Structures are given as C-alpha cells and as structure tokens.
Amino acid sequence: MAEQAIVRPTFAARYRKILLGGFAVILFFAAWQAIFLFVPFNPLFISKPSLIAAGLVDLIGSGDLFHDLAVSAVPFFIGLAAAVIVGVPLGIVMGWRPRVGYALDPLMTVFYASPLVALAPLLVIFFGVGVSGKAVIVFVLAVFPFIFNAHAGVRAVDQLLINVVRSLGGGEWDLYRMVIFPSVLPYIVASSRIAVGRALIAVLVGEFFAASEGIGYAISRFGDIFALDRMFGCILVVMVIAVVLTEGIRWAERAAFPWRTRQ
Amino acid sequence: MAETQTLDARVAALGGADAAPHRSLWRRIEPAAWGAGSFLVLLLVWQFVPYFVPLKPGTRLFFTVPSRVAATLWQMIVSGSLWAPLGVSATAFAIGLAIAIVVGLPLGILIGRSSLLNAMFDPFITAFNATPRLVFLPLLMLWLGIGLWSKVAIVFIGALFPLLINTYEGVRNGDKLLINVVRSFGAKEWDIARLVVVPNALPFIVVGLRLAIGRAVLGVVVSEFFGSQEGLGVVMVRAASGFQVDVVFAGLIVFAGLSLLMTGLVKLVEDRMTRWRPEHVNAP
Amino acid sequence: MRQATPVAGRCGLGDHDRRLQGEIRRTQENRIVRMAGYIEGRNVSLTFRPPNRAPLRALGGFDIAVEEGEFLSIVGPSGCGKSTFLNVVLGLTKPDSGEVLMHGKPIGGPGSDRAMVFQEFGLLPWRTVQHNIELGLELKKVPAEKRRATAERLVVLVGLAGFEQHYPHELSGGMKQRVGLARALATDPDVLLMDEPFAALDAQTRDLMQAELLRIWREARKTVLFVTHQIDEAIYLSDRVVVMSKRPGRAKKVFAIDLPRPREYEMRVTPEFNDLKLEIWNTLKDEIVA
Known part of the structure; x- marks a missing residue:
C-alpha cells in the first residue's frame, strides 16, 4: 500500500x-x-483579437460595459427569483399530490415544449420595454425547468430511505429534513443551470426588441453601426458570463452534493 | 400516527402508478382524465373571463379568448395565409437541422473516441453550449444578410450542440465490458463502433435530436423576430405591433404543434428502435 | 524456466493433513513430468497505470501450467489479479514482463481458439438470445445459415430452447449466463476462460449452473480456466486448484483435486471434500485483507 x-x-x-x-x-x-x-482584413466584416481587446478596454474604461451589464442583470435576477419562488413549490406540490400532478403535468409539458419566446413581442408591448417587460419574459422562460425538476425530485424520493428514517423513530419533520429536502435539492440546483441559460435568452430577446440600454442592446447597436470590435467584445463578455454561471452552478453541485457524482 | 399514515399513502402513490397489475378502469384512466380536465378548465376560464372581470379598454386591446384564437387559426388555414410564411420558416428549420445532424453526429463520435480531440474541443463546446445562440444573431445578419441563411445559421448553431454533446456522451458511455466482449471475439475498431458504440449511443443521440428540434424551432422563431422579412415569426411580430393578439397566439399554437409533432415522431422512432430496452429504463 | 511449485505443508498441520498434502505434491510432480504445457504462464507481471491515480501492481511473477482438457480453477483474494490473468490469456491485455504461451506459441491477441464467459454476462442488450450467441461467428464472417444452425444446437445444449428470440432483459441471471456460455462455445474454442461466471447469481442458481457446466464440459471437452473466489465451487468443478497470493498476484500453492468424476452434489458433504476445503482455506486466509 x-x-x-x-x-x-x-x-x-x-x-x-x-x-x-x-x-x-x-x-x-x-x-x-x-x-x-495572409488574407485582407475588412473591419466592416470581421474583427481580430487585438482590436477586440482594445475595444473591450475602452468599454470597461468608460464604464459603459458595466452600466449595460447592470441594466441587464436587474430583470435577469428578478425574473429568476420569481421563477424559483413560483416554480419550486408548484413542482413539489405536483410531485407530492398525485392528482395535482396528473392535472398539471400535460399542461406544463405543452407549455415547456412550445417556443414561449414567441410570446415575447406581446409581453414587451404589454409590460413595456423596461425592467418589468424583460423580467416577465425571463420568468416565463425560466419557470418551467424549476417546476419539472422539483416535480421529478419529489418523485425520486426513495421509499426505502423513508422507511429507514421512520424505523429509527423519525417523525414527519425528520422525513422532510433528512430525506425529502436532500433528495429534492440537487434537482432544483440542476434545474437552475438550465433556467439560467433560458433566462439569458430572455434578456437578450427583450433587449433586441426594444431597449435603450443593456448588454443585448449594446450588441445589436454596435452591429448596426459596424463597430465590430466592440460587438465581438460584448459577445465574448456574454459568453464568459454564460460559461461562468453554468459551470459555476455545476461546480457548486459537485461541491454541495458530492454523493451525486455521476462518474 | 394518523399523520404518518397519510404520509405513507402519499409516498406509496408516488411510485404506485405503475405498480398494481389489477387496477380498475378509473385508476388507469385517472391521470389522463385529470390532465384533460385541467386543459378544459383552463380553456373555459380563459373563455369566460371577459364576462366576469371588467377589463380596462387598454387591457382589452391585448386580450383574446380561445374561441377567437381558434377562429383566426382556422381562417389562416383556409385562406392560405398561413402556408407561405410557414413554408419559409420550415425551410430554414429543415436545412439548419439537417446540417446540424450531418456535422454533429460524426463529430460527436470522433470526440467521444479520442481523448485528445475531446480535451481540445471541450472549452469551445462548453462555451458555445452555455451561450444563448441569439447573441450571434446581429453578427450573422451582418455576415449572411437578412433572410434564409442567417436563420439557417442560428438554427444550425442551436441544434448542433445538443446533438454533438449527446452523441459524445453516448459514445463515452460505451460499456467497457461489452467493448471487451466483442474485442475478445476479434473485433476491430470498426466492428466495435458498429456492434457496441453506436447501438449504445443511440438512445443518447435520440434525446439529443429531441433537444435539437426544440432549439431549432426556437432558433427559427427568434431569428425571424429580428432578422427576417418573411416567415411565421415575422407574421407574429407584425401582428403583435398591430395588436392582433389572436394571430400571435395562432402562430404560437402552430409552432408548439410542430414542435410536439416532431418530438413525437422522434419518440415513435425511438420506441421502435429500442425494443430491446427494459420498459423502466429511460434514456437520460 | 518454470519455477518450482511452492512447497506444501509449512504451517502446523495435523497428520492427516500432512499425508494429504504429500499426496497432492506427488500428483503434481507426476503431472509436471508429463505436462505438455498446453497453456503456460511464465513469470507474468503486470502493472496498471490509470491516469490521475497511483499505479497498481496486479500480477507479480505469476506462474501457471494448464493441461489440455483440464479443468483448472484459480482462487484468490479480491483484487489479486485473477481476472487480469484471464484477460492476458484472452489476449486483451499484454503483460509488462513474462510470457503466456499456448501450444508453445506466445499469445499475441484475441483468437478464436479461446473464448471468455464474463462475470456480468456481457450480453449485447439490443440483440436477441440467438443473435448474441452468433456474435463471434458473425465476426468470423461465418455465413448466416451456418450461424443459425450452430446457435440452434447450442441453445439446446445450454437448455434455452424456446428463448431464441428473447432479449437479455427478459431473462433471469442464470439464463443470461447460459447465453454467455453458449456464445463462448459457438466459435468452438479449445479453451474456455471463465471469469467468476456464477458470482452474480443467487446460491441455488449457482449450484444448478455448476452442475450444468460439468455436464456441458463433459460433452464439449474443452480446457477450462476458471476464476472464482468460492472454494466450494473450485473444488467441485476442478481437476486442480491454484491459490493465488494477494496483490501483486503470484501462484501460492497448487492443489490436485483427485475426487472421482462424474461428481454429484452429495460429494460436497464428504470428508475428503471438506478436508480439501479446509486446506485451501488455510492457504488462502493469510492473503485476505479484510
């Protein structure tokens, strides 16, 4: 050894x-x-890393980048929070009360399968182009992953573990504390990874439509004025944020629920 | 004590749906009945809201009822105003998805079998998969113009990664034991791929295909909202700005219907192909 | 050169035991003299080097000689490299040093003169029983009618007639292993390698399958190299039993099982059987790291 x-x-x-x-x-x-x-460089068509870096330095120096990111972040987090608050309890009830599950499951499946982003134009017009319009789009897109995973998490609760805890003298609260929450929580964290991706789409959709600030607006405006270095810069920033968020959640999953490692 | 008993019953009901072989008719159709019932209730409530809730004139502009949506959809179908935009959208969808399949499957198998390619492609796959494809739309419109090909590109990027990643996962998941079994009978790399790796990865690939279809539909809708002059998405945006809410919902129903139809077809193919699987093992 | 078999009777044994061991040694020596060396492992060593983990010495100078037509079992503690050795004989793994010869020729890779029965069955889940049995023949490019005829014959031999079109998930563990056995026999190999083939079965099924295996062995007349961690099973089935040391695995001692054949279940409760069992257990127990 x-x-x-x-x-x-x-x-x-x-x-x-x-x-x-x-x-x-x-x-x-x-x-x-x-x-x-080796090939001719056309700045109206493509950019290159050195120019993108310079453009990014500019955007950071002037504070525009952080301003746009902050503007986009507000509806992003509000919508996500609302999605958690509504989606998780709904999913748990659907899992715990079979009839509620029977009743809502097909409905939710249809909603989840339909491209709800198609409602975005309507929502933007109804709720306005500001924070509320974007937050509603975020909510509509992000709520379903939470519902589905909370539902699946409750259904995956192991009957054997419930019997074990009960045989050791555990009461209702102990069951929740020792079996049900720990088995549902990983599902919810996993769903937040999916929801974050959808929420990012939602913010971009909202800002592409009609906005005067925000990172999505910045990308589309830099495209319109052929400022490709800044446009690429902003795209890279969105990519980095997306990777950091999803991989961060993945990392947190591994750290918080080491017993669920798939390997 | 009573409390724990109800808990018992609830827990039993969780897994109970597929347990008892001798179930009464009602027990068997109960889930479907509840599902259909909730649909019906939702539609009825929606239909009769205007009779019970006084709507402000401003809100009424944005409001519609199911019967009006159905009538509009029917009108669009018979008058033919649905078909031309739908054809445009379907073309972009089909081309983009086809390219994604042609590129994604072989690439996924390659990356799954080679740890070097896997390590080198991984950062790019992670980045592109995490990023909403939408951020590339302004760039793609600049490169490919407003029209078919920028839509195809968005559909392609959206559909490629679920296919690629699932194929790759399926290939990596290849059962070591089974690979050893066929090798012990003298199989070469090609036989291993044919006999073990591909059949084993098939359920993963099908799941990838289902995801890809969803994302492809999403890609069509979104790219038509911003970067196009024809297509069903364009019809919907125009209708929204003209307060023709029925048309927006009709379009949504068409897209949702297509999405469900396609994934349903895939599911059908999947069921036929995977007759060998025990019933309760589901694809991941 | 082949190393001498480790000397028996070191530890405190009763008179009876010593006499028994003397007999065992004599038989062994007789066999060594007339041994053709059908399968010979000479000083086989192998170290696994998994990425991101410490290397693992699985075999450290393992010697073995198997006679043609012999049923030889290898028993040893978990992780002593018994299965690794089978993989070497099968040609899936190459040793770092030493060599394994068959008919005096080194083993270069998998070949149709050897076939393995795997512990976890290793049936392709998307193939029916019949097509699983045909796997090896298919890879040898045997025509379809001939494959089918072979499969039909073997299905009967292993007692699975009527289940040809079933998928593996529709079979019990014992039936799955019957398919595994039929598949291994289909290519008509000279040597059957069996890697704890009954370990995944329940005790009664295991007993039944052991008797079945003896029947099939009598009919098919193969050389069998059988890995197990069950002493009973090894004695009941084998002509000789090799006890391996703990990792890195070496041959610690070889026991000849001179019990009459055909063997019946009752044989397992005879004093001779139990003496052997105790003997082997005493050799094995020092190697087990609990």
Missing part, C-alpha cells in the same frame, strides 16, 4: 485535459489574429 501512495502522477498527466484545452483556446485566438497576415 505504501508504495502506491508515494507514486504520484506527473503534473502533465494530472492536468492534461485542462492544459490541452487551454492550449486549443490560445491556438484559436492566435490563428484568428495571424490569419489576417
């Missing part, structure tokens, strides 16, 4: 995947930058 403990894999072997991935990303940007040494 001792001999096995001492032998450690090399640094390169341990971090092979991360190193290769990082290398690929650097390679991609380097190739992007270098390709214009």
